[in-house]
Amino acid sequence: MSRLLTLRPDLTTPPPHDFSQLASRAAVRSSLGRALDSLTRGELSVLDALVVASQTSDAELATMVNAEERYVTEAVAHLRGLALAWDSPEGLRALSGVADSLVGGTGAGVSGLRPRSSDAPPPEVVTERLGQVSEEARAMLDHVLANGGEATAGAARRTVRPEDAAGPVEELLARALLVPGRDDLLVVPGEVGLALRGGRTTLEPVDVPPGLATAERPARLTESAAAGAALELCRRTELLLEWWSTRPAAALRTGGLGVRELKATAAHLQLSELDTALVVETAHAAHLVATRADADGNPVWVPTDAFDAWLATDVAERWVTLARAWLASPRMPSLVGGRGADDKPWNALTPELASVLMPETRAMTLAALAEVPPGHSLAAGTGLPSLVTLLAWRRSRRPRSRADQVAWTVAEAAVIGVTGLDTLSSYGRALVAGEDPTPLLAALLPEPVDHVLIQADLTAVAPGPLETGIARSLQLVADVESRGAATVYRFSAGSLRRALDAGWTAAEVHAFLASVSRTPVPQPLTYLVDDAVRTFGQLRVGYAEAFVRSDDEAALAALAHHPKAASLGLRLIASTVMVSTTPVDLLLTRLRELGVAPVVEGPDGTVRVGRVDEVRARTPKARGSGQQEARHAAQVAAAVRALRAADAAARVRPAAAVSPAGALSALRDAIERRASVVIAFTDNQGVVGERVVEPFAVEGGQLTAHDRTADDVRTFAVHRISRVTPVPEGP
Amino acid sequence: MTNGPLIVQSDKSLLLEVDHEQAAECRRAIAPFAELERSPEHIHTYRLTPLGLWNARAAGHDAEQVVDTLLTYSRYAVPHSLLVDVAETMARYGRLRLEKHPVHGLVLSSTDRPVLEEVLRAKKIAGMLGNRLDDDTVAVHPSERGNLKQALLKIGWPAEDFAGYVDGEAHPIALTPDGWELRTYQEEAAESFWHGGSGVVVLPCGAGKTIVGAAAMAQAQATTLILVTNTVSARQWKDELVRRTSLTADEIGEYSGAVKEIRPVTIATYQVMTTRRKGVYPHLELFDARDWGLIVYDEVHLLPAPIFRMTADLQARRRIGLTATLVREDGREGDVFSLIGPKRYDAPWKDIEAQGWIAPADCVEVRVTLPDAVRLAYATAEPEERYRLASCTREKITVTQELVTRHRGQPTLVIGQYLEQLEELSTALDAPVITGATTVKERQRLYDAFRHGEIDLLVVSKVANFSIDLPSAEVAIQVSGSFGSRQEEAQRLGRLLRPGEPGPDGERKVARFYTLVSRDTVDAEFAQNRQRFLAEQGYAYRIIDAEDVGA
Structure with missing residues (x-):
């Protein structure tokens, strides 16, 4: 039972209540389809034979399938485990519904034979009858069988005795070599098909999977190519994300990465756009990139904090993270650059660019590659097609795009570094097998070096991958000129200044260079460092609100040390100049309070003196009197109207209130009479108010009326009117 | 992973470790197809360029050889894309051939029809071609042979020229190796x-x-x-x-x-x-x-x-x-x-220096500090004037005098760009000056006198940059140059590299090349660019301050 649920996981979601539910669920078409999808072509053929047999024993089934008996036994056991075949009291049967779900032609293991008739004669009889028919009838039978086993009847009579048969069709019908099916069709019954194929459902053996075309290739070459690609992937991912952390890539509205961004990224990584898309997608699958809003609120792609953790690990571990993510990812980066069904270009990182079948195809492709013996690789031209054929045998029913998916997987695996020269690497094997590939990969990767060679043309070459700490420091003091397995750095005044900005001292720079350089530091570089230090910080920039200057140095010094001047933030920056953090106007007043007589200096250096400005305000504008009067009159009119309305309402309040149920009729009545009514109305704020209105119409739940209070035509929702009271004809 | 001397970078540069035991062998192997870009002391940089790869094809190397060489000497795995690129680039050369046709004269033919079609449709090229002779051949007017080759290179389909050469008018010429021989x-x-x-x-x-x-x-x-x-x-x-x-x-x-x-x-x-x-x-x-x-x-x-x-x-x-x-x-x-x-x-x-055919050289950059007044003038000058101002500071004349005194007795050239500066120097050093205005006769007289040791100090302008053979010169002092020209710097150093006769103590001469540069000005920036070629050829500049010249 648990085996069944493991093999067909869809049966457990949601957990079934009881066995009857489980059984019915297992026979549902979609679930069946899923179970069938997981079968190889050989297993499908066995199942197909079971369907043809309708009901049989294990032993008989084994004779019907063109395969080794042991294979059939194993296949049947598997089918039983999947609950696709079961033992009825009468014998082994296929689950009902399987017959209908078995479609797809010979490629999907379907033999094209009909189930045997329930009253099937023994094979010898069928063979004998076949011997009796004419040449034409035999040819016709072969033709019908080869073309789906169904034919239209034409004018042939359905029930004839062999002696009366006229024409090949009737001949066949008479001997039950063709039997009537549904919709006036004639079908070849299973037993006849079997007889025609020599007692088996297929002519070809079904238990032999197609082989892979391989060629010999030294493992040393393929391993080093794979490790090289793995190293490149890690390096490019790091480069990409470091680039994006300072210059985030704009995300499309649909969530993808625009063509232009991809192009720029490809140029930066020195990769083709397709490979760039793969690097980007892999980083995304490993959760190293995500979107966030930039300063303007637009979504951009930036590295996640997982990137920092990733960077802290060894190269081998970094690769394993990426490769695992790639293996499990449903993404199809190889489509990037192409166009979808709607002729829209596929962008990298678009959510639609995924297929649930992709991880399975990847796993199966790599598993198939893992079967290639070490020292061999896929043959150059024929290898890939043979791989596709093999996978088509293993998973015969789907997907339609498998050939593409397999080709993508092979191409991507080479870029990722799982394979080298189309051969699964040793660590790739471990990865596919679910083991830890880290130590295997680490052994293949070049040893990190802890030194560089500094040369007189102001470059430094690290002849291999640098240790992380040294690489970081070097990147600070020098610019990277060329990347790859080795790295070339160039020192310039600018790069050294960057290090000084980051707080390094000249001594530190010298010490660092001397420690990482295997050769003596060339004199021009030493000179350049000293020169950069010499010019560093020659200009100083600071913040001040005002300055105070005077030719009298003593006076300035006294002022700077004046106890009451402490709060002014005065600082002597030269013997004749002081700066202050106090704004000019305030400083001027305070200095005057201290008993000195400062004057203000203009931007051009001239002294500004003058009397204090006398303060004046603007004369307020007077409004015209006519306007005021008009406004006043309008206010009065509005007040009167409101009062009258309130009065009218007050007058009727004691009178009999109309019940809410009768409100509608009361309103209709008022419309007929063209009378005013007082309505109690609940407004949007839930406040109940009374209004005096003259109703015009009640339509669609809306009352249209003239509101006296507002002096305007309004509509009211009828359901909100709780009460309608007629206004007695006024005096 | 082998332990080869070569590191192949994905940006198509090749790093060759000079001290590696296989270095010489590797250098010979990659020299036909890779351009030497830099050759400082420890690691030489070569680059794979389309031109270089086509050069190799022209010399009869094929892509397989190139790939094989890279794989053999590479220390780490060679990026796959680079190998593919090499093969593709090299395959472009020779798809088109310029050939002699017995009837039609010069023809352009191709073994790859799509390439020919592409080329025929290129706007710039269509005009140079004549009639289509058959599917794979098209006539070319002989006068367009050069232009066509130039244009084809531009669109990335360089043609191989099999059309041969005319012999020209015969004239007997023979080398007469008496007392010398071809190196x-x-x-x-x-x-x-x-x-x-x-x-x-x-x-x-x-x-x-x-x-x-x-x-x-x-x-x-x-x-x-x-x-x-x-x-x-x-x-x-x-x-x-x-x-x-x-x-x-x-x-x-x-x-x-x-x-x-x-x-x-x-x-x-x-x-x-x-x-x-x-x-x-x-x-x-x-x-x-x-x-x-x-x-x-x-x-x-x-x-x-x-x-x-x-x-x-x-x-x-x-x-x-x-x-x-x-x-x-x-x-x-x-x-x-x-x-x-x-x-x-x-x-x-x-390499040639190691064989003793050219003299070793000691290159020194002397940094001159401008006096405050000049610095102010420099700071306020128009950008186009700045270089001249920085180059022609009087400080350089003082330093030149010091250097000349130091190397008194050794044949010395003082090379500069600006005439006024040269005149000034000539007066200050009391030495003859050669500029563009000097007559050819006078020039030759002075050069001869210099060669024969009659005078040991010459002030020259850029007329002496090239092709002037002054084998006796041992010291050159460059006071100014034409902006950042790399080849000028190399040519000027070249004036000193004729190996002289070994002295009485058996020591060969060491050429001394001084270049005077004004600190913190465009002069220094240009100097850095000028020195790049020589630095890349392995000539290390020492940098000293003008104050230390006497020391």
Whole structure:
């Protein structure tokens, strides 16, 4: 039972209540389809034979399938485990519904034979009858069988005795070599098909999977190519994300990465756009990139904090993270650059660019590659097609795009570094097998070096991958000129200044260079460092609100040390100049309070003196009197109207209130009479108010009326009117 | 993972570790297809460029060899994409061939029809082609041979030229090795040129390029046109040819501003060839004056545009280009490739130095601090004036005087760009000055006197940059230059590299090259650019402060 649920996981979601539910669920078409999808072509053929047999024993089934008996036994056991075949009291049967779900032609293991008739004669009889028919009838039978086993009847009579048969069709019908099916069709019954194929459902053996075309290739070459690609992937991912952390890539509205961004990224990584898309997608699958809003609120792609953790690990571990993510990812980066069904270009990182079948195809492709013996690789031209054929045998029913998916997987695996020269690497094997590939990969990767060679043309070459700490420091003091397995750095005044900005001292720079350089530091570089230090910080920039200057140095010094001047933030920056953090106007007043007589200096250096400005305000504008009067009159009119309305309402309040149920009729009545009514109305704020209105119409739940209070035509929702009271004809 | 000396970077640069035991072997293996970009002391950088790969194809190497070499010597895994790229690039060369057709004369043919179709549809090329002869062949007018090659290179489908060369008018020329012999590298250079048909030979200054030219002439055995940079250099060529070959002075003509002789071997200057009158170049006809069998381009990195244009029409004649620095500040290396020919021989400077054919050099950059007044003037000057101001500071004259005193007795050249500065120096140092205004006769007199040790101090302008043979010079002091020109710096150093006779103590001379630079100005920036070529060739500059010169 648990085996069944493991093999067909869809049966457990949601957990079934009881066995009857489980059984019915297992026979549902979609679930069946899923179970069938997981079968190889050989297993499908066995199942197909079971369907043809309708009901049989294990032993008989084994004779019907063109395969080794042991294979059939194993296949049947598997089918039983999947609950696709079961033992009825009468014998082994296929689950009902399987017959209908078995479609797809010979490629999907379907033999094209009909189930045997329930009253099937023994094979010898069928063979004998076949011997009796004419040449034409035999040819016709072969033709019908080869073309789906169904034919239209034409004018042939359905029930004839062999002696009366006229024409090949009737001949066949008479001997039950063709039997009537549904919709006036004639079908070849299973037993006849079997007889025609020599007692088996297929002519070809079904238990032999197609082989892979391989060629010999030294493992040393393929391993080093794979490790090289793995190293490149890690390096490019790091480069990409470091680039994006300072210059985030704009995300499309649909969530993808625009063509232009991809192009720029490809140029930066020195990769083709397709490979760039793969690097980007892999980083995304490993959760190293995500979107966030930039300063303007637009979504951009930036590295996640997982990137920092990733960077802290060894190269081998970094690769394993990426490769695992790639293996499990449903993404199809190889489509990037192409166009979808709607002729829209596929962008990298678009959510639609995924297929649930992709991880399975990847796993199966790599598993198939893992079967290639070490020292061999896929043959150059024929290898890939043979791989596709093999996978088509293993998973015969789907997907339609498998050939593409397999080709993508092979191409991507080479870029990722799982394979080298189309051969699964040793660590790739471990990865596919679910083991830890880290130590295997680490052994293949070049040893990190802890030194560089500094040369007189102001470059430094690290002849291999640098240790992380040294690489970081070097990147600070020098610019990277060329990347790859080795790295070339160039020192310039600018790069050294960057290090000084980051707080390094000249001594530190010298010490660092001397420690990482295997050769003596060339004199021009030493000179350049000293020169950069010499010019560093020659200009100083600071913040001040005002300055105070005077030719009298003593006076300035006294002022700077004046106890009451402490709060002014005065600082002597030269013997004749002081700066202050106090704004000019305030400083001027305070200095005057201290008993000195400062004057203000203009931007051009001239002294500004003058009397204090006398303060004046603007004369307020007077409004015209006519306007005021008009406004006043309008206010009065509005007040009167409101009062009258309130009065009218007050007058009727004691009178009999109309019940809410009768409100509608009361309103209709008022419309007929063209009378005013007082309505109690609940407004949007839930406040109940009374209004005096003259109703015009009640339509669609809306009352249209003239509101006296507002002096305007309004509509009211009828359901909100709780009460309608007629206004007695006024005096 | 092997332990090879080469690291192949994904940006198509190759790093070669010089101290590795396989380094020499690897260098020989990669030299045919990779361009030497930098050769400082520890790690040399080569680069794979389309031109370099096509050069290799032209020399008969195929992609498989290149890939194999990279894989053999590489220390780490070679990026797969790079290998694919190498194969693709190399496959582009030779898809199109220029051939001689018995009936139609010159034809362009292709083994790859789509390429031919693509080329036929290219706008720039359609005009150069004649009738379509059959599916794979199209006629080409012989006069378009050069232009077509140039245009095809531009669109990335360089044609291989199988159309051959005319022999030209025969003229016996032989080398006369009495008391001297052809050096190994000179012989190799002449050989590889001759086998390639046409092309460029790159040798350091002072390594005897003239002799390579003479050896090429001896191979051609035909009338020869030699194009040189200036008159003095023309005279030197003449002297050298008379000395090294069977040619007599009467057989060699000079075609310059002053003299216009056309002889079996004619030496013409670029200047006279590019003289323009009323919109035409009257002297370009010289190319057609005789049935030349060989054309020698001295200092091919300076080849002016009109000569390129004329050269395009001369594709049927053998052409050899000689240079020390195939860097063109105008970036026309591609034109040199398609019109003169691929690089046929290249030897790093340091290699030749190690063999003792050129003198070792000690390069020193002297940093001069400008006085405050000049700094202020500099800071406020117009940008175009700044370089001149920084270059011509009086401080440099003082430093020059100190240096001259220090090397008193050693033949010294003071080289500069600005005439006023040179005049000033001349007065301050009490030395003769040679500028563009000096007559040829006077120049020769001074050069001769310098060569014979009668004077040991000369102040020269940029007229002495090229092709002036002053073997005795030991010290050069460069006070200013033409902005950031890399090749000028190399050429100036080249003046010093003729190895002198070993002194009484058996020590060979060490050339001293001083370049005076004003600190914190554009002068320093330009100096850095100027030094790049030499630094990349492995010449390390020391930097000292002007105050330390005396020490």
